[in-house]
Amino acid sequence: MLTIKNLRISHAGKSGKPLFSGLSLAVDPGEVVTITGVSGSGKSTLLNWMIGDLDPSFKATGELWLNDVRCDTLPIEARHMGLLFQDDLLFPHLSVGQNMAFALPARICGAKVRRQRVEQTLSSMGLADFHDRDPATLSGGQRARVSLMRTLLAEPQALLLDEPFSKLDAVLRTQFRAFVFEQIERQGIPTLLVTHDPADVPQGGRVIDISDWQHSHV
């Protein structure tokens, strides 16, 4: 379970104007909660805080809990949160397979076994024989899928998605959306989706508008 308790994020300057306050939220395992809001409303700032990469020009109070562990005091690498941005961020100096092997836990030991495991994953998503390809030669949809699978291979305990579909064209978008939600359901981890597009919301999913926590509007 992913829980935010009484979060308030404000500008660090003298004015200290809050972006939002009193934000509390609980996401169950396997559930996808969507956060919407107009651009500039602080959606990305909220996500950056959860990742552990809040810009120093902001100040935050509140708590972040993941499976009974308090996370907001931990560095990024200890939070076990998987990320997916609108840019796929595949590492360009590694091959497609090496990108995925980079995420694979060390408990799967030995180069040969690891490679096998990665190839298995690749073929399960329809990308057999893609192991040695340069990520730059993949199509947008392929890159998006590889990127999601790389995040999931690291076995995160929660997933944060930042407008993951916004750079794909309409057809790819529908396909990739279905792929993402299918994978999330299979993994059964709490997921927070930030988007400005109502079409991205999964069926029957909870939607929260960030302006619910913004009282300062006049």
Added chain:
Amino acid sequence: MAQTLRLTLERPLPRPAQSWTWTPRLWLAVLPVLLIFGPLLPGLYWALAPAFDAEVWQALWWDAQWPQALRATMISSVLSTVLACAIAALLATLHYPGRLWTRLQRRLPLLLSVPHAAFAVGMFFLIAPSGWMARATAQFLQWTSPPDWVTVQDPYGLSLTLALAIKESWFLLWVLAAVLGEQAVSRQMVMGRSLGYSRTQTWALILWPQLLPRLVWPVMAVFAYGLSVVDMAVILGPSTPPTLAVLIWHWLTDPDPMFQARGSAASLVLLAVLLVCAAGARGLGWLWIRRRPYPSGQRTPASNWRWFKLHSLLFATGYAVVAVLLLWSVAQGWFFPALLPDAVSLASWQQADWTPFWTTLWLALAACLLCLPAVLLWLEWGPKRLNALLYLPLIVPALPLVAGQYAVLLQTQLDGTAVALVWSHLLWVLPYMVLTLIGPYRAFDARLMTSARALGNSPWRACLSVKWPMLLRPILATLAVGFAVSVAQYLPTLFAGGGRFVTVTTEAVALSAGGNRRVLAVQALLQIALPLAAFGLAAAAGHWLGRHRTGLR
């Protein structure tokens, strides 16, 4: 079939070959560059032709000073480059991303504006046996006279190495800061860490392998500078024999043609050293890439080395250099082991010779103002593929180039004239200005120009009334950079000026051989003041001119 088709579709389509038509605009863009670079071709031939003679090489081989000079040069250039890279890499790995990195980045421009010669003079005042550091030590060890140590001008060139390493590490940090400012790079750090890797591991496995290829040219420039630096070597380097660059300079200016030929041959050696070392580094890089193992997934816990205060040391050196120069310039009597002058007076400033200052001022103004139209025309209409050619003076040792320029001036009997002096500076001012402006120029939104053209403006008018005014701040910064580069020039001033023009740089180096530290400190400070004023003015003017336009950034 389907497979092949898909592969062809996925591969980026080859761009149609761009063909140049020699429009008047292209001529206009190329002509200034041709005027600056063109004469070098015959010049290099005239300057280096005497070296193509076996006897010259024999004479060089048997020269008594040559082996030690080469040794000092190799130590100071290779070691300083390695050290500068290590300092910059360590600081980036330790502190990026973080508040400290942001602070560090903000302070860099100030340190970068200190010219090499002035920095060397300040370092001399710091680390010489009678310098500030020895004085500070003396307070604890009760020394009454300077220690009998060789801490500057040592035969191995170690003090020169140290000064070069510190000065160039600032430059490399500045280059790194520019690259790390890109969102794609900073996001990869977040991505690497979210997969469970510590910052240090993400640096080693993700960022460095991607950044290193982009840092090859800046590092080459640092190495080439170290190989052929003369002003710093005269101040801090060994004297008998000096470093190879200084020796070459002596030879090239010798009236005896035999020695001149030896100088040409030795400057070819400098070029060869550059090529061999660059090839060696490339080979090592290739091996490193080849031997990269399959990702093992091993996550090591973060090691906390942040207490390591390397950055404070680095900045403290920069500030101490300026502070000790300021103190010496107002000192009346300052005997060992006193930490501060016994008495203070403005006498050195009142009696200062301002001729070098004014010469430097008009020379640098002329150089950067002449280069600006050339830079703008080149970036707008010049052949983009030839940009690399323009950067050549930055990654090639300066000595052969200066010798080539001098040969041209001798042939045309222009040596020692003001025109020749300004022209000789342009070869280094132009590439630095292009390098500074090319980023903002490329980032300029092309649609704005399209709109301007669509409104009925000619390409000229569109540039004059839209593009260049919008790029006002970067253009002002570029002017300041060009100004600073010209101020720092040493060899071109000596050669092309024929000894008739004295700038603050040549004056500071000349005075460093004498004993009057006060006069030396004044000239070194003037050398620092000029670029600092230029950067300050550029920033202030940009701010003032754009005060009603928040969108002008």
